[in-house]
Amino acid sequence: CVRKFKEQNSPLQKLLEHLHNLLEKRDMQQFFAWPVTESIAPGYSNIISQPMDFSTMKQKIDDGAYATLNQYIDDFKLMCGNAMTYNHPETIYFKSAKKLLHSGLKITSADKLKQMVHALP
Numbered sequence: 001c002v003r004k005f006k007e008q009n010s011p012l013q014k015l016l017e018h019l020h021n022l023l024e025k026r027d028m029q030q031f032f033a034w035p036v037t038e039s040i041a042p043g044y045s046n047i048i049s050q051p052m053d054f055s056t057m058k059q060k061i062d063d064g065a066y067a068t069l070n071q072y073i074d075d076f077k078l079m080c081g082n083a084m085t086y087n088h089p090e091t092i093y094f095k096s097a098k099k100l101l102h103s104g105l106k107i108t109s110a111d112k113l114k115q116m117v118h119a120l121p
């Protein structure tokens with residue numbers, strides 16, 4: 001068998017893993033855990049050109065696909081924005097996305113990130 005050499009996580013990956021765990025916890029109903037499917041959201045792919053979800057973001061962290069913190073935050077905003085584009089304002093999905101976006105941007109504010117970086121092992 002071919003042994004897969006485990007790449008060590010970079011400091012950025014460690015920060016993103018920590019941030020990702022905090023943000024995922026805010027999605028209690030797991031509406032954002034997996035890609036939105038056509039079966040649960042008819043016409044979704046006609047309306048949303050760049051789908052995004054937490055599982056895809058996690059995979060990108062593990063693949064080292066994020067070169068900067070802002071690239072991760074951009075995907076988080078994209079994920080929330082998609083839900084506020086496809087779903088009408090009175091839906092649970094729109095309301096959850098708005099709350100998630102708001103709390104997420106607070107967690108990723110400069111002073112919160114500074115505290116987070118200092119607290120990293």
Ligand SMILES: CC(=O)c1cc(-c2ccccn2)c2ncccn12
Pocket residue numbers: 030031032036040041082083086087093
């Ligand atoms: C995120 C989103 O737009 C979404 C997640 C879901 C969803 C996610 C998990 C379980 C059930 N529904 C959904 N359902 C209908 C329309 C939109 N959505």
